[in-house]
Amino acid sequence: MTLADRWLLPEGVDEALPEQAAKIEHLRRTLLNLHESWGYHLVIPPLLEYLDSLLTGAGSDLEIETFKVIDQLSGRLLGIRADFTSQVARIDAHCLKDDGVQRLSYCGSVLRTMPAGLDGTRSPIQLGAEIYGHGGVESDVEVLSLMLQTLSTAGLSNLVLDLGHVDIVSGVLAACNLNADQESKLIELYKAKDLPELDRYAEELGCLTDIQKQWLVGLPRLCGGKEVLKHATDLLGDVNESIRDAIVLLQKVSDSICQRFPKVGLHFDLSDLVSYSYHTGVIFAAYVPGHGNAIARGGRYNNIGQVFGRSRPATGFSTDVKALVALTDIVVNKPKTVLSPICSSDELWQKANSLRAEGYRVVEVLDDICAGDADFKLEFVDEAWQLMPVHN
Numbered sequence: 001m002t003l004a005d006r007w008l009l010p011e012g013v014d015e016a017l018p019e020q021a022a023k024i025e026h027l028r029r030t031l032l033n034l035h036e037s038w039g040y041h042l043v044i045p046p047l048l049e050y051l052d053s054l055l056t057g058a059g060s061d062l063e064i065e066t067f068k069v070i071d072q073l074s075g076r077l078l079g080i081r082a083d084f085t086s087q088v089a090r091i092d093a094h095c096l097k098d099d100g101v102q103r104l105s106y107c108g109s110v111l112r113t114m115p116a117g118l119d120g121t122r123s124p125i126q127l128g129a130e131i132y133g134h135g136g137v138e139s140d141v142e143v144l145s146l147m148l149q150t151l152s153t154a155g156l157s158n159l160v161l162d163l164g165h166v167d168i169v170s171g172v173l174a175a176c177n178l179n180a181d182q183e184s185k186l187i188e189l190y191k192a193k194d195l196p197e198l199d200r201y202a203e204e205l206g207c208l209t210d211i212q213k214q215w216l217v218g219l220p221r222l223c224g225g226k227e228v229l230k231h232a233t234d235l236l237g238d239v240n241e242s243i244r245d246a247i248v249l250l251q252k253v254s255d256s257i258c259q260r261f262p263k264v265g266l267h268f269d270l271s272d273l274v275s276y277s278y279h280t281g282v283i284f285a286a287y288v289p290g291h292g293n294a295i296a297r298g299g300r301y302n303n304i305g306q307v308f309g310r311s312r313p314a315t316g317f318s319t320d321v322k323a324l325v326a327l328t329d330i331v332v333n334k335p336k337t338v339l340s341p342i343c344s345s346d347e348l349w350q351k352a353n354s355l356r357a358e359g360y361r362v363v364e365v366l367d368d369i370c371a372g373d374a375d376f377k378l379e380f381v382d383e384a385w386q387l388m389p390v391h392n
Contacts, residue, residue: 022332024322027325028107031153031154035105035150038129038146040104040146041105042104043088043091043106045081045088045108047108048079054066054079054086054087056307062086064114065112065113066081067080067111068080082110082111083318084108089132089304089314093305093312101132101134102133103130103131104130105129109123116293126318128316129143130314132312141253143316144257145260145261146317148161148260151319155324155328155329155330158265159261159263160266160287161266161286161287162268163268164272164283165247165249165270167242167281168271169190170242171242171246174240175215176212178207185201186216187273195217195220195221198220215235220271226254226266226268229251246281249281272285278304279301281301281315283297285297298315300313300314301314335359335360336359336360338361338377338387339363339378339390340362340363340378341364341365342364347384347385375390376389
C-alpha cells in the first residue's frame with residue numbers, strides 16, 4: 001500500500017471537516033427539536049444487529065444494500081443497518097408494547113453497499129419520523145406535513161411533492177391474473193418508465209383482454225397534476241375496490257396538503273415503485289428543482305411489525321441530513337472565542353469554566369494562536385481575571 005492509498009476512503013464514504021460538521025450537527029439538533037415539538041420521541045437503535053432481525057419484513061431490495069459481517073462472539077451473521085425502519089418497528093413491537101399511538105423519531109448514520117442520493121453517498125446520516133398504531137388518513141397527512149416542515153426548516157423552498165399508492169399497481173397486476181415472471185417483468189418496466197417496451201410487452205401477453213392491456217399500458221401514463229386522479233378513476237375505477245379506495249385516499253391527502261402548504265407543488269405518479277417493498281399504502285417523495293433524486297421519501301407500511309409478533313399500522317418518512325446541508329446555505333452562529341492562559345491557578349480555572357457556562361468558547365493558549373481567531377482574551381487586571389477585547 002502506497003502512502004497515497006492510506007489517505008483514501010472507500011468510494012461513496014466521506015468524512016465531515018469542522019465547518020461542515022458544525023452545519024450537520026446544527027441541523028440535526030434543529031430538526032430533532034422540531035420533531036420533539038410535534039410529540040415525537042427520540043430512539044437510538046444499534047448500528048448493527050443480527051441479520052435475520054435487521055432484514056425481517058424488509059424485502060430483498062434492502063437485503064442487497066446491507067453490509068454483512070461475522071460476529072466473532074456468536075458466529076452469527078450481523079448486518080450494518082442500511083435503513084432505520086425495521087429497527088424502529090422492532091422497538092415499537094417488542095420494547096415499547098404500547099397499544100396507543102406511538103410517535104418516534106431517529107437520526108444516525110446508515111451504511112449501504114451501493115451509492116444513492118444526491119451525492120452518490122453510501123454513508124448518509126438518516127433522519128426520520130414514524131407513527132405507529134394509527135391507520136387512518138390523518139396520520140398520513142401528519143407525517144407528510146412533518147416531512148414538508150422538516151425540509152422547510154432546513155431552508156429548502158420550491159418543494160415538489162410526489163404522491164402515489166402501492167395498491168394501485170398491485171391491484172392492476174392482480175386483476176390481470178399474471179404469473180410471477182410476467183409481474184416481475186412489468187414491475188421492472190414500470191420502475192424504468194420504459195413506455196415503448198411496456199407497450200410492446202403488453203401486446204405479447206396473449207392472456208390479456210383488450211381492457212387489461214389498457215390498464216397495464218395506461219397506468220404509468222397516470223402521471224402529472226391533480227387531474228391525474230380523475231383520469232385514474234376513468235381508467236381504473238372499475239378494476240377493483242382497493243384501487244377506488246386508493247384514489248379516494250390520495251384525493252383526501254392531497255386536499256389537506258394543498259390547504260396546509262399552498263406553495264408546495266403537487267405531482268402524482270400512480271405507477272411509482274421506487275420505494276422499498278415493505279410499503280403498503282400511500283407513498284410519497286419530495287423533490288427540489290434541479291435535482292433528479294428525492295430529498296426525502298416515505299409512506300405507509302402496515303405489515304412490517306407482524307414478523308415481530310405485533311402487527312400495527314405505521315407510516316413515516318426519512319431524509320439525509322448531509323444532503324440537506326449540501327442543498328442549503330446554513331449559517332451556524334459561532335460563540336465568542338476567548339483566549340486564556342493555561343489554567344495554572346484555581347481562580348483562572350473557575351473563571352474559564354464560568355465563561356464556558358455562559359456560552360463563550362474558551363481556548364487555552366498552547367502555542368502561538370493567531371489573535372485574529374479570538375474576540376477576547378483573559379488578562380489578570382486589578383487582582384482579578386477579566387475579559388479584554390482583542391484588537392485586530
